[in-house]
Amino acid sequence: MSDVYDVTIIGGGPAGLYSAFYSGLRGMKTKIIEVQPELGGKVRLYPEKIIWDVGGQPPISGEKFRSQLVDQGLRFSPTVLLNTKVTGFDKKEDGLFAITTDDREVQLSKTVIMAVGSGIITPQKLPLEGAERFELTNLHYTVQSLERFRGKRVLISGGGNAAVDWANELEPLAEQVYLTHRRDNLSGHEAEVERLLGSRVRCFFGASICELRSGTEAGRIDCVALEDGACTRWAELEVDEVIISHGYERDAGLIESAGLSLEVAGDGVIDGGADSSTHMPGVFAAGDILRHEGKLNLIAGAFHDAANAVNRAKQFIEPEAGRHAMVSSHNERFKEWNGKLKEAEQAGGI
Ligand SMILES: Cc1cc2nc3c(=O)[nH]c(=O)nc-3n(C[C@H](O)[C@H](O)[C@H](O)COP(=O)(O)OP(=O)(O)OC[C@H]3O[C@@H](n4cnc5c(N)ncnc54)[C@H](O)[C@@H]3O)c2cc1C
CATH class of the missing domain: 3.50.50.60 (FAD/NAD(P)-binding domain)
Known part of the structure; x- marks a missing residue:
């Protein structure tokens, strides 16, 4: 009892x-x-x-x-x-x-x-088979510490407030920030979107992640492939960290x-x-x-x-x-x- x-x-x-x-x-x-x-x-x-x-x-x-x-x-x-x-x-x-x-x-x-x-x-997970194996290494669904990304090549997937904010916050300290979004425009706060578009962040619009590749260091993503809406491979990016911001x-x-x-x-x-x-x-x-x-x-x-x-x-x-x-x-x-x-x-x- x-x-x-x-x-x-x-x-x-x-x-x-x-x-x-x-x-x-x-x-x-x-x-x-x-x-x-x-x-x-x-x-x-x-x-x-x-x-x-x-x-x-x-x-x-x-x-x-x-x-x-x-x-x-x-x-x-x-x-x-x-x-x-x-x-x-x-x-x-x-x-x-x-x-x-x-x-x-x-x-x-x-x-x-x-x-x-x-x-x-709970965060919407990246809909790619096997992606979860990178969650212990360099695939993130939230940013616990900005410092972790200092001097690194970071890919952020998403186009809402959180994705835009993280891109702006990481831009001054990361070596390179990439942002990929399946739509053609960002839906974050206007001033933050403007700041991002005028910054060194490299944006890929109309694109989504189609493959996470792990080559040199086992268990870590070191390359990400992007495809466009017609499932055509479009770009390959060498990265150190990947952040997914697809909502909850x-x-x-x-x-x-x-x-x-x-x-x-x-x-x-x-x-x-x-x-x-x-x-x-x-x-x-x-x-x-x-x-x-x-x-x-x-x-x-x-x-x-x-x-x-x-x-x-x-x-x-x-x-x-x-x-x-x-x-x-x-x-x-x-x-x-x-x-x-x-x-x-x-x-x-x-
Ligand atoms: C990005 C962001 C920034 C914000 N910034 C600010 C700010 O600067 N200033 C401010 O005042 N407010 C801010 N807010 C709003 C503030 O965080 C919320 O108003 C506040 O957290 C609400 O508290 P809560 O306890 O009602 O709900 P929550 O914080 O959502 O807590 C609810 C808890 O209930 C648990 N729960 C739910 N269902 C169950 C269940 N069935 N069984 C057991 N547990 C359950 C959840 O896991 C959760 O831990 C912000 C919100 C966000 C998302």
Whole structure:
């Protein structure tokens, strides 16, 4: 028999992590279930980008911000299940939610916070047989570190925002950047497209990758063949690294299976209340998955939803509980940590 949690948070992105922090602050037994091997949600997709628009936070890289989010989210030691996909949940006769996961374990919880963002997103793979064998070497679906590409010949395949941004960011530091796109024009932000077209990036339009060749160094791509729309081989490029930016596949199975009772709109988001409530009593939502009047689709908006979702969950379990937690600066839960922080400050540690 599984332990019963007060709050189970589905999704470990900004909304889920802040919910976990706030839920701990309100003294609730909390669990996060995340399908990916790491916490951080979509912020994992832009580790090298600089985030400027989180209040009070100096400009910070996605990776550093993700790490801070995780530290804060784990502050009250919630239980965390990684690599675990939630496939559905049902309210049982005793009022508890039975949450099912792909490992067939059933998790029991008094409330649920849906913090699933845009569902499970995975990069569209290069549709070439055997391409996956290069994923451990020099075939990439995201740019984890710009430095890795310094002084190298890099081919980027794709024509959207991410492909255009990566090409522009790599252009000053790579030996040569090539960009290939199956269409005749790029669909990134206008100013970024203009910058790219005026740069040293060599573009191949109306072309796609038809072969990855590995010759000299086993297990690494060293040459890429391109073909045009009529499948005629067109160019062969010697490269050191290949980046594929063909968009993402979205698995919204959980949202669809819970659909009717959660009022899921045509575009796959939950139409809920500004207080993070949904149409299913005991189920709350936060972050990109939730829409309400005044919704802010930013990390700051995800935090706002998360605190609301936790406060409503608290009152769902204990109707007499306060609407809000005591602010952190006056909250006794931080007393011991505050003492330690002050000692470290006096010792010059922070
Ligand atoms: C390239 C890019 C740059 C951005 N830059 C900024 C910026 O500068 N400033 C800003 O404020 N915002 C920015 N954003 C938006 C911001 O990242 C999102 O608003 C934020 O990540 C939303 O957080 P979330 O927790 O709601 O969703 P997500 O971050 O999408 O997290 C949802 C999590 O739920 C998990 N999940 C989904 N389904 C399941 C399931 N069935 N079982 C288990 N786990 C599941 C997913 O794996 C994911 O980890 C950017 C977004 C992108 C794509």
